[in-house]
Amino acid sequence: MGEGTALPAPPAPDAAPRAPRTEQPPALNSARPGPRTEPPATLTELADRLPDLPAAERTARLALLTPAEREQLAALPGLAAALRSKLGDREFADTVAHLVVQVAPGVDRPVSAGHEARTRIAAMLRDPAVATRLLEQGARVLVVPKDEALTTLGPFRDLAGRDIPATGRTWDTVRGVGRLNTGVTEENLLGETPGVPGASSYADGYSTTTHEFAHAIHRYGLSDADRRTITDAYRAKLHPSDGRHPADVEWPDGPRRSARDGQPADNYSSTDEFEYFAQAVNAYLGTNSGTDPLTGHPRNNGPAWVRDNEPGLLPLLERLFGTTPEQDGPGPANPVEATRAENEMYEGFRAMWDRAEGVHRAQPHPPVPAPPQGRTPAVPATHPVTGTGAETPLPPPPADPRGGVGRRSPKA
Ligand SMILES: [Zn+2]
Numbered sequence: 349m350g351e352g353t354a355l356p357a358p359p360a361p362d363a364a365p366r367a368p369r370t371e372q373p374p375a376l377n378s379a380r381p382g383p384r385t386e387p388p389a390t391l392t393e394l395a396d397r398l399p400d401l402p403a404a405e406r407t408a409r410l411a412l413l414t415p416a417e418r419e420q421l422a423a424l425p426g427l428a429a430a431l432r433s434k435l436g437d438r439e440f441a442d443t444v445a446h447l448v449v450q451v452a453p454g455v456d457r458p459v460s461a462g463h464e465a466r467t468r469i470a471a472m473l474r475d476p477a478v479a480t481r482l483l484e485q486g487a488r489v490l491v492v493p494k495d496e497a498l499t500t501l502g503p504f505r506d507l508a509g510r511d512i513p514a515t516g517r518t519w520d521t522v523r524g525v526g527r528l529n530t531g532v533t534e535e536n537l538l539g540e541t542p543g544v545p546g547a548s549s550y551a552d553g554y555s556t557t558t559h560e561f562a563h564a565i566h567r568y569g570l571s572d573a574d575r576r577t578i579t580d581a582y583r584a585k586l587h588p589s590d591g592r593h594p595a596d597v598e599w600p601d602g603p604r605r606s607a608r609d610g611q612p613a614d615n616y617s618s619t620d621e622f623e624y625f626a627q628a629v630n631a632y633l634g635t636n637s638g639t640d641p642l643t644g645h646p647r648n649n650g651p652a653w654v655r656d657n658e659p660g661l662l663p664l665l666e667r668l669f670g671t672t673p674e675q676d677g678p679g680p681a682n683p684v685e686a687t688r689a690e691n692e693m694y695e696g697f698r699a700m701w702d703r704a705e706g707v708h709r710a711q712p713h714p715p716v717p718a719p720p721q722g723r724t725p726a727v728p729a730t731h732p733v734t735g736t737g738a739e740t741p742l743p744p745p746p747a748d749p750r751g752g753v754g755r756r757s758p759k760a
Contacts, residue, residue, distance in 0.1 A: 387420045395424050399434035403442070410446040419488075422447040428480040437476055444479045445470035452501050454493035455534045461491050464537040467678045468557050471633070475668050478569040487528055487568045489561065494535035495543035497521065503529040504741075512743055519741070521546035524556040526563030526626070526742040532556065539687035548747035551638025553649075555630060555681035556744040562629035563622060563742045565668065574664055581660030582621040598657050600627035600636060601745075602645030615640040616745040623745070628658055632665045633673050635681040641746040650674070 398406055413421065421427070427447075432440055445466040451458045469489055473479040492498045497520045499508035507519035523542055525531040535542045536556045541549055550556060566578065588597050594612075595604045601615035617627035617640075627647070630636035636649040648657070651673050655662060670676050 387424060391417060391421050392424070395421060395427055395430070398427075398443070399431050403439055406443060407446060410443070415450050418447065418450065422483060422488075423486070428483045432476055432480060437474060438470075440476050441470045441473035441479055442466075444473050444483050447483060448487060449489045449491070451491045452493055452496075454496050455491055456494060456540075457534070457538060458491075461534045461537045464678075465489060465491050465532060465557065468537075468555070468681070469561060471673075471677050472558065472561055472565065472629075472669060474670055475569075477571075478565060478668060482564065482569045485528070485568045487530070487564045489530045489532060489564075491537065492523070492531050492533045494533060494538075494540050497544050497547075498523070498525060498531045498533070501531070504531055507741060515743070515746070517743065517746065519743075522743045523547050523550075523747075524560045524744040526560040526744075527739070528564070528568060530560045530564045532560055536682050539683035539685075541684075549684065550682055550744075550747055552684040553635065553637030553680050553682055554647075555633070555635035558633050558635045558681065559626045559630050559744050560742070562626040565629075566622060566625050577664050578621055578625050578661065581658070582624045584660055585618070585624070598648060599624070600631040600654075600658075601640040601647045602643055605643060605645070607644035613643050615643045615645065622742055625661070626742075627745075628654065628661050629665065629669075631658075632669060633677055 394409060398409070401409065410418065410421075428444070431443055435443060449462065449466045449469055451462040451465070455461050473482070488503075490501060490503055492501060497508075498504045499520050504519070504525060507525070510519050511517070512519060512522065519525070521544060523533045523536065523544075533542065533556065534540065536550060539552070566575070570578075585597055585599060586594060588594060597603065599615055599617045601617035604612055604614055604618050606613040617624050619642075627636060631647070631649050632651050632654045634650050636647045638647055639645070640647055654665065658665070
């Protein structure tokens with residue numbers, strides 16, 4: 349089944365049903381393989397009523413659906429138009445986010461992770477034309493458990509055992525993927541630590557969720573004219589017309605120079621127009637904290653920086669995400685430090701409680717995998733402007749060299 353087909357993907361032949369866990373939604377992969385069947389009457393009835401329900405009831409009805417039901421509803425022809433004719437832009441964005449986000453079985457905190465994912469995705473769906481295109485083209489978002497490789501999940505199994513070309517990385521340890529089915533991770537949504545050997549954490553405040561969903565917007569949500577705007581802005585940054593040395597132009601991830609020896613070197617956002625757009629979106633949304641893994645320079649972050657440095661992209665970003673994301677957005681992403689402090693506090697309570705009962709056992713921290721900091725990749729030989737085909741899965745940047753303990757930019 350190709351990428352153009354919507355969730356749920358058919359299970360692999362050897363997919364065994366998972367044992368149910370507490371608070372788990374039914375397995376995404378439990379849907380029967382084969383052609384899509386007629387949705388049951390209860391779902392078409394819900395689709396008819398959905399546009400007229402009060403917002404809270406609409407949200408509650410969507411939250412109660414099984415993943416398979418939610419997907420059947422999301423795929424109903426005409427649903428987006430019916431919703432859009434009755435709902436304001438914000439309500440429409442919230443509703444589409446409830447339709448496209450699924451939480452995989454195995455997520456430790458499915459309620460919190462699902463809420464965080466829908467909130468961040470809804471803030472990126474404020475342009476109703478873009479939200480409509482994404483819903484109708486089958487763009488979906490799947491929250492990956494923090495303790496499982498994304499390649500264990502149905503929509504991403506084709507990536508298992510595969511290397512990401514020219515990066516020294518493998519999809520089995522990468523924590524996020526951008527394509528028609530966007531993979532985002534529980535740990536990045538909640539500021540937790542991944543439990544997958546070989547996977548590492550991102551800086552406090554850096555969102556792989558907004559980065560990966562920006563790829564989905566770029567490829568499946570924008571018009572051709574919008575995509576040309578991105579191409580033009582990317583080329584203008586590569587070839588500055590104001591006399592600056594190209595290596596001194598500031599990108600979302602800093603200059604194209606190594607912090608070690610000052611030599612020209614690409615940063616992650618300058619590698620191609622897709623990473624440029626995704627990191628510019630992160631900067632605009634205030635989720636681009638941390639250090640660029642290729643140059644060692646701090647990333648630029650916050651809408652103020654974008655307003656001053658990305659004139660070619662600014663009108664598009666304002667249309668997509670509003671003119672004041674610092675006021676309207678869901679706030680800081682990937683709260684690593686706050687979550688660690690909270691977890692330690694609860695462990696302290698638990699230890700005290702256990703001692704009081706005389707059954708205290710030390711509660712070890714989950715092992716923090718050592719980030720595999722490979723060699724810094726050499727400067728790419730080419731800058732493909734249209735080279736990445738729509739089917740190519742796009743990873744997030746390599747993790748911050750400092751792991752999850754990055755500093756949050758004051759602008760975030
Ligand atoms: Zn990317």
